[in-house]
Amino acid sequence: MIEGTNAQIPEESSGGGPTVVIPDFIGPLDLLLHLIHKNRFSIFDIPISVICDQYQEHLRAMQSLVLEMAGEFLWMASWLLHLKSRTLLPRPSADQEGEDTRQELVERLLEYRRVKEVASALYDADIVRRCLWEPDVGVKGIEIEPELDWEDVDLRRLAGAYLEVMERFASTHPPPLEVTPLKFKVEDKMRDLYERVQKEKMLPLLRFLDNRLNSEEVVALVVATLELVRLGGVCADQSMVFAEIYLRPGPKIFDPEVSFRQNCSEERNGH
Amino acid sequence: MDTDSLNAFVEAALLTSRGPVSIVGLTEAIGDAEVGEELVVEVLECLQELWRRQERGIRLETVAGGWRCVTPPNLDDALRAFHGLVAKQRLSQAGLEVLAIVGYRQPVTLPEINFVRGANSTGVVKTLLDRGLIRIAGRKKVVGKPFLYRTTKEFLVHFGLDTIEELPDPEKMVIDEVPEAN
């Protein structure tokens, strides 16, 4: 005998809903089978009208139905209503279409019942066989890695392996550095620094750099300082390692326009 | 290979293998013209008998076309306590239904599974694929080319079946098929 519901089997999509019957019925066919069984009807001779009403009743109780699942239950409700309407309306001749639809319902119920039978046999097997452990004895010198049975390697495993490889590749090969236009030009910084040193006569470089938050600006300033020292526009001195670096006016006059032109030609000649 | 070595080898091969071991594989590895498959089967049956005793912590079963060592089910609680593992998750009713459909109608597509169950089975199919109980076996040559599903060897092992034909016959299980007068 088949139980309309198998209370022992927990339903994964139940989600701990309220007191309604939802968790017990995992589909419209399941609910329908339950109703037929409860009323002790034969699948081959379902009083559509009664079943249809009871089905609707249950549906009303299942207010918490998830939208996706609701569709499945409503589809069955409309089917039953359709069948019921045909049984209520007396037809002069044999209603062939109605008979076919009714027959289809019977066949689907029978098929679903077979599925439930096999499922319950699998359930019994699952209970016992979940409790079995395989030995895990090693052999010295052989790494028995958990390999896949070739028969069970399918497209999904193939695709999964590919994604894994590509992910690993991406993580070990970071994308090339993004080249963004420079926000701070060395030339500008040279001009600013030179003018500032000329004006203030002494500039504590490290403290000056500390106030700059942008690392790009710091880099530009350091390069500008080195360049100015090289051209003699400023002098830099430091009393000891890690001590403050003081910039003072240098022996030469720094004319940005001239220097940059010179610089460029020097570079061209140098290479 | 003398009898003692043969026994020892078969036992060691079984205990160091994951999944069922085939008789052909064992015989081939022995590679001794004197040791045929019948003799290997004899050794296996001997071991099976030996391990059946109450005080043994291992059994020998035939499953998925081979022989496989497993612990007796009643030791599960103690072994879980020892290894510090929680119980394996049960299969849901929906999962069991999909397995039943794939099991005896394979190869089968998702729309076909949905139709038989009268309910959407997408998530369930995905879970079963992840658990390795079903696999994709190509595409059906119809509009949309949906994937075809089959049960795996792991399915046979998990449910203790030698071949898929051992799945219970639903026709024989249903006993009230004959309509009663009411």
Add this chain to the structure above:
Amino acid sequence: MDTDSLNAFVEAALLTSRGPVSIVGLTEAIGDAEVGEELVVEVLECLQELWRRQERGIRLETVAGGWRCVTPPNLDDALRAFHGLVAKQRLSQAGLEVLAIVGYRQPVTLPEINFVRGANSTGVVKTLLDRGLIRIAGRKKVVGKPFLYRTTKEFLVHFGLDTIEELPDPEKMVIDEVPEAN
């Protein structure tokens, strides 16, 4: 816990553990005030004696961390041969990765496979060639003229595909909820 169950549990715990098993761990898992460490040691020594016999394929040795199951060293060669044979019906993770790279990026050269995997794949490529899952399809016109690899018809048959174009988008296949045709 009665004597039979105790024996069975200790045997099962040893056989299902890869590393050494401690007496404390065993005694705790048994969790029976009547079963102390001395009794567990007794059971272990009994098993050790039982497994020492010539026709057994398993030994019990004491190591730093406790007691451990090992196969007798004289079976090493035979077991290596056996597991080597078994490996032929199976596919390692590395094999699966190379097969996936050739499948999705064909035609592809060995240096390219190595680059993507970040590991030398020479042996794996050879195994896949031997198994007829990939084939050589000419040489790439670059320095060294390396071989180009493609998948074979056998590959298509196994995965139930008609053409290589039917290979599904890997992202859709694994990440999507719906393992449906695209």
